[in-house]
Amino acid sequence: MDSDPENNKLKLVNVALLIVATLLVAKVVTALFMSGSGKRRLPPKVKQGIPVVGGLLRFLKGPIVMLREEYPKLGSVFTLNLVNRNITFLIGPEVSAHFFKAPEADLSQQEVYQFNVPTFGPGVVFDVDYSIRQEQFRFFTESLRVNKLKGYVDMMVTEAQDYFSKWGDSGEVDLKYELEHLIILTASRCLLGREVRDKLFDDVSALFHDLDNGMLPISVLFPYLPIPAHRRRDLARKKLAQIFANIINSRKKTGSSENDMLQCFIDSKYKDGRPTTEGEVTGLLIAALFAGQHTSSITSTWTGAYLLRHKEEYLSSVVEEQKQLLRKHGNRVDHDVLSEMEVLYRCIKEALRLHPPLIMLMRQSHSDFSVTTQEGKEYDIPKGHIVATSPAFANRLPHIFTEPDKYDPNRFAPGREEDKAAGAFSYISFGGGRHGCLGEPFAYLQIKAIWTHLLRNFELELVSPFPEIDWNAMVVGVKGSVMVRYKRRQLVVD
Template sequence: MELDIMDSKFFNVGLLVVATLIVAKLISVVIMRKSGKRLPPVIKAFPPIIGGLLRFLKGPIIMLKEEYPKLGSVFTLNLVNKNITFLIGPEVSAHFFKASETDLSQQEVYRFNVPTFGPGVVFDVDYTIRQEQFRFFTEALRANKLKSYVDHMVVEAQDYFSKWGDSGEVDLKYELEHLIILTASRCLLGREVRDKLFDDVSALFHDLDNGMLPISVLFPYLPIPAHRRRDRARKKLAEIFSNIIGSRKSSGKCETDMLQCFIDSKYKDGRGTTEGEVTGLLIAALFAGQHTSSITSTWTGAYLLRFKEYLSAVVEEQKTVMKKHGENVDHDVLSEMEVLHRCIKEALRLHPPLIMLLRQSHSDFSVTTLEGKEYDIPKGHIVATSPAFANRLPHIFKDPDSYDPDRFAPGRDEDKAAGQFSYISFGGGRHGCLGEPFAYLQIKAIWSHLLRNFEFDLISPFPEIDWNAMVVGVKGKVMVRYKRRKLVVD
């Protein structure tokens, strides 16, 4: 009897909550209509209240493919108590990329990163401090710094692939993931980690990575095992880097890595970075680059091995570069590899690891579509755009689902023909990816070495997309057969 009464109470409370949400939604719709605003069309979803959430969880790209042809480039999804308005295409996304932080903010939508990155950095500080910390990243990725990083990249690739035999079969995805983390350790985390602590730090980063789950976006502090392992790993990493930073400062040693750049960085008021800030910035840098680079280097290889004409083109480019520079590979030599650059860029167009970019709107703004329709986006909406969808718009890219690196060649320049923000694999505007040059150099350094020293055949089916990952990558293994060779220059 008591259980029946309790069940009845919970049922009544549930009904009250649902009814309150419905009434609140209806009131807001009436108010917005009376205000005369030209609101974007709304995605129809059933059942009420949770239907939008169910469609979103089913897969945002699936939803966009279904709704874009019906609703156009601007539309809203009701997500329980939130509204997400999508801006698809360069004609309507300019405000998304250009708006100031006071108008469209990153902080609210990306605060779920705070437990991973740690306190006092990036999304746990106000915008003025975050801008200064982004300046530290910019300074750590200047051309003179990148040149020293490239030297480390080349050595890591040479050492790693020297352990391969004269022939064999490998999972290319696994091999590239492992090499990327080795390279990142040397360039970003420092010599001490790479030479002495790699296995320990790699295991801790693995726990950090596995603590970033889809549910973490909504409930980053939920007391689940993955989050507890994440928090323990974060604490241990802080201890390791505290010791490294202290040792460097006491010895006066100065290294050529991002760790040293962060140690030497100063805020505008003259204050230096703390050990906690340096650790948090390093973790943020590794998270921003590790997955994206390994995923893109894997897709680059898969497409080259599938389309032999482009494989032949990049091999011929290596011969041309070697004829000019010999065996030397440095920052300037990698910058000359335009054909390889276009092949990487096309793999990124088709498979950007970050499929959704989000902002929180703090003010009303308006957009005009390609067809001339005007829409008012209300304050309070989450505003989104999707590189994975926008990079395949047919009015911008010819045969958008086809792999065609030459679409970026001089004379075609499809990513520029429709104006700014046509190609958004690295975002753009105020919050464009600071690590873009680093990523291209890293992937070029790896594939330059592979193309010069090995012949490959793809022996597994062409890989599928792993939509279930937080950073969308390659599903399953990418098995290749290799044979060692030395590229002959005529």
């Protein structure tokens, strides 16, 4: 053992110099490597403010607030650090094509939507690998084919007639409350089945309410956190599974068959011939109801609020369209008649542009890829990033939509069609590409069926202030009540 202090000191200095030299060489080599053709052009980063947690705090404050602040400064591609994760935002059609078109091996949904698993249940959607998930999406697609939708429309029309028959000759109602309740009734009949609609509606509605309230912002980060809302969610999920198991067994035992999504899922088979299990059927139904219920009720409410706010400009046009259809088809309202309602369709589509219920779409990146902005800047997005886009923000880009904050359904009219002029993925209320919303046709038909009945049978007036956006909800909707004064009428056809 060397006891010479000077010699030991010299050795420490030499070691220190060697470490410094190694770091310098490494840095130079890295710099030389990065300066070549392989240099990564990373997107600009959002300033965090508070170290480590600043990005998370800004995100929790509200993604749209953050996007409004950063987009003018950083452009259409930028990265936000969330403690130990990076989210790279791609805003606008010029940089979003890969987001919507990339195969699952490159950009996947499964990791980022794991928080849905406790609600939907095991063995379905985001709790299975991609090949199984694709087969389950095929079950959804088959349950929403045109021949099925025609039967669903008849149920939608009947539910609307029954529901609004309980209104008096005149009065005031909270339109938001009324539409929420009508749509859960309609969804129960079309999706969950006759047994639920006729006998178990109150029980099942209460259980779905507990499921709904068990999906909180904190659930996205900690879906299994032992809090009361999550415990109620888990208990409700268990009870729903038992209810649907009983219905499925009863149908199979009696050989009965119904025209509803439940029956479609019961009859579905995987490519290897395996039938769906009771648990899978229950999970798929819950996923279908979650995907459609909020979207339809929120969009129905916004559609009504905007029509009643713009009576002369747009409501009159929608009513005139109804008169023309009455002259052509009489009082008949079915799938084909609803499909002719282009003016009403554009009014619904514009409400959805301004207020898409899902304000963020996300994927997990499994490979590096590059994007080029409208200005010609090219950025490399590293493997491992969460990649996100925002319908709520992208749908209001001024270089895509004229006066983007204005309600203007005619922007979708033939000859103008602003959503198509800038290319694919300009309008993304229903997503797009590989993961476009399968329930889009169902949603439009449901909203059309409801508003066709209201427009033909009632004069309506908005008596409360125009509603605000409820940014605090997981599915962004309408804040507060939407009070409407109604008077029953017979639509006159000249």
